[in-house]
Amino acid sequence: MDIKDLINLLEKYTHYSDIKVDFFDLVHEKARHKSITYFDVKSMLPELNDLAHYVHFAFLQHKATQHEFIRILKANSFPVIVFENTQKLVPIIISPVREGKIVVEKIESHRVLSYTYKNVEELLANIHNIGSLVQISGQSIDLDPKNDEIHKDQIYFISGFPITSLAKSVNDEGLHHHDGIEDEEEHLYSNHxxxxxxxxxxxxxxxxxxxxxxxxxxxxxxxxxxxxxxxxxxxxxxxxxxxxxxxxxxxxxxxxxxxxxxxxxxxxxxxxxxxxxxxxxxxxxxxxxxxxxxxxxxxxxxxxxxxxxxxxxxxxxxxxxxxxxxxxxxxxxxxxxxxxxxxxxxxxxxxxxxxxxxxxxxxxxxxxxxxxxxxxxxxxxxxxxxxxxxxxxxxxxxxxxxxxxxxxxxxxxxxxxxxxxxxxxxxxxxxxxxxxxxxxxxxxxxxxxxxxxxxxxxxxxxxxxxxxxxxxxxxxxxxxxxxxxxxxxxxxxxxxxxxxxxxxxxxxDIPLEDTRGVDIMEFSEDKGVEIDIKNLTYKYPETEKYVIKNVSIHIEPNESICIAGYNGSGKSTFMKIISGLLHQYSGSLTINGMPLKDINLNSYRDLIGDNLSYQDIFEGTLEENITLGKSMISLSDLLWAIKKVGLNEFVNKLDNGLKTNLTAGGHELPMYICKKIILARSIVEKPRLLVMDDFFYPDRVEKREIINFLTGEDAIWTLIIVSNDPVVMQMTTRTMFLKEGEVVEEGKYETIKKTYSYQKVILGLVE
Incomplete structure (x- = not known):
């Protein structure tokens, strides 16, 4: 299943949802930058939601027992998406009952095959004609309620819903009209x-x-x-x-x-x-x-x-x-x-x-x-x-x-x-x-x-x-x-x-980020990202002072860079720009040779792990706080991240382990445990770019072990870390010193430690 099949799926689904959408932009702009094939629902669903964003739609994955699924179909007033249980990922749209019939459409190899049934019973009786639905056990649907095995099987399905505005002007809603989605996009990404x-x-x-x-x-x-x-x-x-x-x-x-x-x-x-x-x-x-x-x-x-x-x-x-x-x-x-x-x-x-x-x-x-x-x-x-x-x-x-x-x-x-x-x-x-x-x-x-x-x-x-x-x-x-x-x-x-x-x-009315652009996975290799910055300049809206001034630096794949500097020198702002959180900058910022402004931000952030100071613990389980609910993260990756940051002993002592509920802000936890949880969150997906603020570890030996892991030869990411700690500077490839938004020093630790900026900021020496 590729991007064109996804667009067909989205177009058919919105049609059965009575939402009129112009798909010109998706077909002619989005599709030409995509060549990825999807083999499972976990990898397909994020991309489907990314496409659905263009037409103000969102999709959720569900699972139900066979009897529950039958009841959903009988009472349903909206279409559902199921998947054929084959080696390929083949979506099937089941429409709600309209005009005394149910339309089932199977999307495969850029083709749409349609089947029509009088009612749900006829559909389920002939389900073999369109393929068994994806289930835990892989069995086809059995309509016999006496069958005890039926409750063991669960069917995966997806439902979608339109994100319609509750409080926008009629004239500003251009999304669901035949004149295209461009007006709505300009509306979303403009300054309201x-x-x-x-x-x-x-x-x-x-x-x-x-x-x-x-x-x-x-x-x-x-x-x-x-x-x-x-x-x-x-x-x-x-x-x-x-x-x-x-x-x-x-x-x-x-x-x-x-x-x-x-x-x-x-x-x-x-x-x-x-x-x-x-x-x-x-x-x-x-x-x-x-x-x-x-x-x-x-x-x-x-x-x-x-x-x-x-x-x-x-x-x-x-x-x-x-x-x-x-x-x-x-x-x-x-x-x-x-x-x-x-x-x-x-x-x-x-x-x-x-x-x-x-x-x-x-x-x-x-x-x-x-x-x-x-x-x-x-x-x-x-x-x-x-x-x-x-x-x-x-x-x-x-x-x-x-x-x-x-x-x-x-x-x-x-x-x-x-x-x-x-x-x-x-x-x-x-x-x-x-x-x-x-x-x-x-x-x-x-x-x-x-x-x-x-x-x-x-x-x-x-x-x-x-x-x-x-x-x-x-x-x-x-x-x-x-x-x-x-x-x-x-x-x-x-x-x-x-x-x-x-x-x-x-x-x-708050404007949204423009997530249109090229999927970075199309031109990314299995290594850390390459970053090239030239004359980067930035100031916050409604202010006159520039926080970043003409910063230029080239970062090789898998290189580790320490950003040090004076207080108020723009270190945090620089990291936000690198992370794609701030957009109104001037100058050149390219990722793997592609301008960041041309890259799909969602795909870019999938490659980023961040441990910035404004991150926090939210109300949810420990597992949710690390994985952020991403289904693509396996249990082995989760346990790997916990072990690498030194959380395994803490987790083993918890009564509910990974299912332990944390309060907002993590106030019941020691500060260093919260830092470890956030660090585990940043590395669990094994990102290609890791951006970090200096983390607080009371144990200097443990901190050195963590830095050694982050900067070691086996590291699969490019690391950018903000720190004035000499240990961090010593273990990273290079250090860049910022003062009032400008680069005043740059080089290896042996060179940096001899500079005036190092003597003043790090050692506290005064002339």
């Missing part, structure tokens, strides 16, 4: 700070992306609004029949119709509520998947002045979106439609009601036109201070020991009070706007009540409408008043929804 997307535009995008469910909700709302009008019309007819002394049978029929209409309206409300519940679940799921998709791909420069965990707090506004949607889609929609339908209905009773209804609608428009924007601004400002309060509380929790050991200090409470004051002022300003709107709506409500009562009474007295019409009009008035009260209660919720979308947009 130069663009302003209004909260209302984000709301339109949310409604558009869920238009099927929204349409159902609006359809139910219209039906409910119309059916609710049956009640006043029925009562009007009943009063007319009774006052006219007509047959009781007709009255019974009308009463029955009114009761049935009420029941039908209630049933439709239940359906509407169920649809909203599905929508709420979809919103949360889509938001979580989108955040998960975007966070690892965020451009580091774009958040250089922000604390990333604090930014992610905006995810909690997804809960506000969930809670606001039912109010907006049910209460607000129903209330608005009932007001409109009610005013339209009474307009049939007399022409004066038409003029009265138009006047009220104009009044309602004026209220929200002049107070709406101010209400949104104050709501967003209020939200800003809420997040400032949360950020400060998180900072106190993060630096808990600092504040505990500080003794008496008023900083925590004074800073909290400062942010709370800002919040309360913003909240009061927002409430002032809400109060103005509430008063205006109450005036609107009084005008409706008084106007219709007075106008209706005059028309009855002048015999221009009858008593039944007047009673019906009064019932309509009660419905309209009830709807106005719903309108009042949803005003603040509407602001909360727009504000929540704006906050979520702060994350979804």
């Amino acid at each position: 700070s130069q663009k302003h997307i209004t909260p209302f535009a984000r709301l339109l995008n949310l409604l558009k992306s869920e238009r099927r469910e929204i349409s159902q909700i609006y359809f139910f709302a219209i039906l409910i609004g119309l059916i609710n009008l049956v009640v006043p019309l029925g009562i009007q007819a009943i009063i007319g029949l009774i006052s006219g002394g007509l047959l009781i049978n007709s009255v019974v029929v009308l009463i029955t119709m009114v009761v049935l209409a009420t029941i039908l309206a209630g049933w439709l409300q239940v359906l509407q509520l169920s649809t909203v519940e599905v929508l709420q679940q979809r919103v949360f799921t889509k938001a979580a998947l989108e955040f998960c998709f975007r966070i690892p791909k965020i451009k580091m420069e774009s958040i250089s002045k922000h604390y990333a965990p604090e930014l992610i707090n905006r995810f909690f506004d997804v809960l506000n979106i969930q809670k606001s949607l039912p109010k907006i889609l049910i209460d607000l929609t129903t209330a608005t439609l009932q007001i409109i339908f009610g005013l339209i209905l009474i307009s049939f009773y007399h022409p004066l009601f038409v003029l009265f209804g138009m006047l009220l609608i104009v009044l309602l428009f004026i209220i929200f036109y002049f107070t709406g924007p101010r209400g949104l601004r104050t709501s967003i400002k209020e939200s800003i201070f809420k997040y400032k309060v949360v950020q400060w509380l998180e900072e106190m929790a993060r630096t808990l020991s600092t504040f505990k050991l500080a003794g008496f200090t008023n900083l925590p409470i004074s800073k909290t009070d400062h942010y709370l004051t800002g919040y309360l002022k913003s909240r009061q300003s927002h409430f002032k706007t809400l109060k103005t709107q509430f008063i205006s709506i109450i005036v609107f409500k009084v005008l409706i009540t008084a106007g219709l009562l007075i106008l209706g009474s005059i028309l009855v007295i002048e015999r221009q409408i009858n008593l039944g019409q007047f009673v019906a009009a009064e019932i309509i008035i009660l419905l309209v008043i009830s709807s106005v009260e719903k309108l009042i209660s949803t005003i603040e919720v509407f602001y909360d929804l727009l504000t929540a979308l704006d906050k979520v947009g702060h994350i979804t």
